[in-house]
Amino acid sequence: MQYGLYSSFMGCFVYCILGTAKDVTLGPTAIMSLLVSSYAFHEPVYAILLAFLSGCIQLAMGLLHLGFLLDFISCPVIKGFTSAASITISFNQVKNILGLHGIPRQFFLQVYETLRRIGETRAGDAVLGLACLAALAGLRAMKSHLPHAAHAEPLAARVSYLIVWTCTTARNALVVLFAGLVAYSFQVMGSQPFTLTGSIPRGLPTFRLPCFSMAAPNGTVPFRSMVEDMGAGLAVVPLMGLLETVAIAKAFASQNDYKIDPSQELLALGFANILGSFVSSYPITGSFGRTAVNAQSGVCTPAGGLVTGALVLLSLAYLTSLFYYIPKAALAAVIISAVVPMFDAGIFRTLWRVKRVLVSGILLLYSMARPPVQVLEGDVLLVQPGSSLHFPAIEHLRDIICSRALAASPPHSIILDCCHISSIDYTVVVGLAELLQELRKHGLSLAFCSLQEPVLQVLLTADLEGFQHFPSREEAERCGAVEPGVSGAAPSTSTDVSSLLPTGLIQ
Template identity: 60%
Template sequence: MLRGMGFGPLYRRRLSNQNLLSDRTCWDCSTSPGSFFCKCITLSTTSERPGTGWLCFSPHPHKVGDAVLGLVCMLLLLVLKLMRDHVPPVHPEMPTGVRLSHGLVWTATTARNALVVSFAALVAYSFQVTGYQPFVLTGKTPEGLPDAHIPPFSVTTANGTISFTEMVQGMGAGLAVVPLMGLLESIAVAKSFASQNNYRIDANQELLAIGLTNILGSLFSSYPVTGSFGRTAVNAQSGVCTPAGGLMTGALVLLSLDYLTSLFYYIPKSALAAVIIMAVVPLFDTKIVGTLWRVKRLDLLPLCVTFLLCFWEVQYGILAGTLVSMLILLHSVARPKIQVSEGPMLVLQPASGLHFPAIETLREALLSRALETSPPRSAALDCTHICNIDYTVVLGLGELLEDFHKRGATLALIGLQVPVLRVLLSADLKGVLYFCTLEEAVFGNLVFSAEKYLRQEPGTQPYNGSEDSVPEHKIALLKA
């Protein structure tokens, strides 16, 4: 399903090339920022049934070591980052020793994540030798890659065999939600880093690559992968600038699985969590809150919803923020601002386009200001800002024309653009009057009023506007 999304033009977004450099692995729950907090406390439930009851916090003495190590790692990462930001540039006239020292400092500060993790692993190994381990370690990692095989389409358990159909039924909506969540996270990561690093990418290419990665990964019993905030942030903080970083990462992972898995045992999880925290913290822009408060306070709503729900799950936060943004957009479409001008004719001008959610708002405005008055007034609808309409809008305009005709008034359209005019002609609406300017609409309304008056007077003939008296470029009658 992820691969299929790569073919759809619906998802033409700017996605970061580093999506593929920061795959989510099975470590993700143990190296996320929240894990640093979870390593220092223990969650317990007051109910005997798993998943029910109140959660409470109970401190464990041996978790203090994780807290101290995590804070020390965060402090070291911060110091190394500040050193890199304040190292002066190298000049050719500098002595050789100074240039070598500069290169050494630059290398150390750029590879600070690896250095800090290695330092934490050495500390943990030192405690392991003494027989006392105050840290929660990564633990044993299986060596090598799993054997390649086609994913099983049935599973045998103690209670019987679960078929592929039963698997699909058991997943239910998750079959669509899981790829959607991965897509939303990838888009969020990509938009954040693409704006920071000023580059453009092909969204379909990225989604296609993620889908192919998952298909090939399924042959090796891989976890589903997608763009990850933490992994992408670590790559960015480490100076990765091109897709070649993905090749380096992949090669190192393969070599590590064959030769270095025994060393992974001593890496403290709190150190990994510290690396993720220090990589993600710069992504949080505190200044945007004040900027949105000054510019448009309504935009703070999706920001706050996304921020708060991300404490529950990042995917749910992104999805909720997207839905809130869509609701705000739909509200502006359904309730467009309508400028009303009084004069010889009542003129209503929508400030934005006219789509089907807005036709009811327009109808209420015309009925309340034109037809519910005594006597009913003729009105003109200024369509200058309307570049296209749909069939629902056409039906709504037809009902309005009938209402005006029954009340003995006219509804004129001003400044119709060619696409809108073509739709109205195709709909074969009767009684639609189109004028180029307001002055022409006022003149046409006077002609209509005169005809109406002559029809009511006995012994008189209705006024027939000929092309000489009412030129075609003055009044264009679409369908009378």
Template identity: 60%
Template sequence: MECLEGESCGRRLHPTLTCCFSCNSLQKRLPFLQWLPRYSLQWLQLDIIAGITVGLTVVPQALAYAEVAGLPVQFGLYSSFVGCFIYCFLGTSKDVTLGPTAIMSLLVFVYTLGDLSLAILLTFISGCIQLAMGLLNFGFLLDFISYPVIKAFTSAAAITIAFSQVKNLLGLQDIPRQFILQVYQTFRKLPSTRPGDAILGILCIAILLALKWMKDHTSRPYQGMSICHRICYLIVWIMTTARNALIVVGAGLVAYSFHVMGLHPFILTGKTAKGLPQFQLPPFSEITPNGTKTFSEMVQVIGSGILIIPLMGLLESVAIARAFASQNNYRIKTNQELLAIGLTNILGSFLSSYPVTGSFGRTALNSQTGVCTPAGGIITGLLVLLSLGYLTPAFYFIPKAALAAVIICAVAPMFDLRICKSMWKVKRLDLIPFFVTFLLSFWEIQYGILAGTFVSIIFLCYPIARPEIKVSDMDGLILTPMSGLSFPAMEYLKDKIYEKTFTVSSPQSVTLDFTHVTAIDYTVVVGLAELLSEFKAQGVCLTFSGLQPPLLHMFSSSGLTELHHFHSIETSGGSFQEDESTQPLLRNGIVSLP
């Protein structure tokens, strides 16, 4: 019953049954079948190294991002391992790692306000929407969110996330989450800064920046380098790559040392639930002090997050996958990526996960360490599970200031206004959706994204509604649309013709040159019929030139009569010549080709 040839399988498995899918289609839905037969020992070694490296990064980041989402820190780890295993089998990028991210954590808090039941339900609904989009091949919808909108959103999100951690960095209490109020209250309460948290947080940031600088400026090993130098390089590489883990562990040891001496200069993470999450249904209702919230009431509370969260999750993950696929010379399949992240979120909701997506920082780290296949994610997932099983008691002593330092350093590279200089040189209009998104995102994230996308779509549609029309005057007017015609442009075309023809003292004959028009719609056909009637009533000649056969067929199907068509326009001398061999014949009021 197995087919290993890689060809379409049409053999009969039973007198009344035939194989309903090919091996190729199975490989498309399960991409690991393409690389698994070629898997080698060398690939295994590189995947293990990459998996351990990413795992040392994902654990401290997961704890920190849960704080951004307003959830207990263990839920960051609950959200970090499911995607590692699912993506190994369904993902088409060797580099992408799925898990909690700064932007997704911020969005989760915006729509759930730290309500755990809402966050888990949102994970399930997001996964269903993402899975449905993948099955229906709706990946093209992501292409309508322009790059300026994406960059503006990520830059605004970087500022919002980083500033939200200032309170933890300085040990401030009772700071609101709304950005404007947060800025006001943070500055107002600066005199209440806790010295211990501030010193530790700033020191952690300084060490993280120093380690990153070392990573960027350390020369790679070369042939002939001594063993001593190679060992030193390896030590530096491990320290700089796992810098987040080193900071969290080091800060935790410092806090524990003070705790032993009876001192408490830092605000600590506190007690963390031990062990793996329980496998259970997502909460489709919620018991509150004011009664039970039904599923519909929970959905109403989430509001527009039902659409924003899955779309932003897909956008972030697919954009990252495309970037690294281009960098490393392979291709991804967008709709298959939607299936992978959708199934990850659906299964993750049964394990108390909040919505996840692709992580740019961890994906970059995965790529830099030489990962060969998505199997490296299995090692990362196992490290997260080991942390949940054995390390959660140690999380008690992690200072919140250290986690804040990790988040601030992680999101800082996302802030990038250099793109404004490039847009100014390339197309200045793109600055409008950029700044609309950037500024409104500080008010409400969803409004910034929606407004920026809306402005981008307006810019996209404007040339369709107002196409360029070239006007020539040679013994009669020649109007040449320089692009396709569709229903938004019909009134504009009619106004242009009326302006040039009927607003002058002596109307001229008009020729519509459709050489550049390859497609029209029913509204255009109706509009042209109205033009023909108007010109006939005024006693003015309206002719057509350069109509393609598909357009002639559409005119004939609509029953359009008295259509005078010229195959080409001879501009020399300004005369119009009708080609009898290609002129459509009018028979019984219907245009047809000879």
């Protein structure tokens, strides 16, 4: 818990300056904690160094404006992530509501063990947890139905409105404070029916560079060895932190109708991890639970992080002894109340009605692997793919061309009309080279026409043996009797097209 608190304040301050989502709070999360524990070998020195290196990687991505890569995180993915997170986080807190101990962290084992041991529920924790949940739900409903106080109303009415608004807005703090007072009262009377948070080490961390080596019983572990030990963690941890932060930011931005800048989020996360490592923080990311509490509390700007960070510092310096009396059931109720509204059952019904997700994915992959291909037979075989060529489709196209060309009597030479092809990849280039070679074995030629400039540029650079290209289908048909195996240079009309390209690309 000590290092969890050390990790909970620097991100708040940095994100206040650099972040673009008003609700997001950076800090330690369950997913990140599990990842760090596996790559840092439960050694604080490794964890702090991992935070520094992860921040450097994320900062470099932000400076290179690689935030556009995060546009590939689609709305269904974000909705699925937030809904799944709300379920797992909520159920993770059920054990605290029931006062159960020794429940595993893995979700399915957690469900099994919680249900199996439900008879061991502590009555005090269950009553307090359910009472806090009911109070939070009531206060949230009260706030949503609270009418605005008009200036013309009497002073007493406006003061009453202000008191009610303050209580409903600060409901999380009030519930925790009330539960703490109840627990302290029982402690004074000599009995304690609740599971308490317990002792937390007091004091602020020292501001210093992370250690780039570590003392070991048999010597010193140098920086290079530490990096080698962390291995794939140097890629997995910063990437997971990035995905978690942006998914949370996009989810709350969509819910509260504002926009985020992914590249700026990368900068914020990178700086937060780098500076956090100076105060003994392990890698942090967007916290779904704390962000949900932020949103439910009504924050309006990222400056809410100043309050959060200041409270963590104040707590570390002076209030850790008071945390002892906060019941875990009350904290669990606050978290559950914050994350449950993020579960969006409607998105699954909508996706099922609009397009069956799995079937849609299969159809998308099938359309990439089997694009429509139009084949016209005449003096030459004219083949026209209906969309761009990607690596799953090249074998299908080769099969069509070879089977149709060789089935004709006599076999036809082929014109490949590329007017609908806007991009090709390396595998397609290799497949076309093999197709040209196979057709030459049968004495046939393959000519390309209507190549768009990016595609023509790639094929010219590849220097395919026997490559012929023409500016139009008509020109290719007029010159369709070109002998196979001739030089890659095209007729003069086609050469005029290639002359528009940089000379260094023409082999």
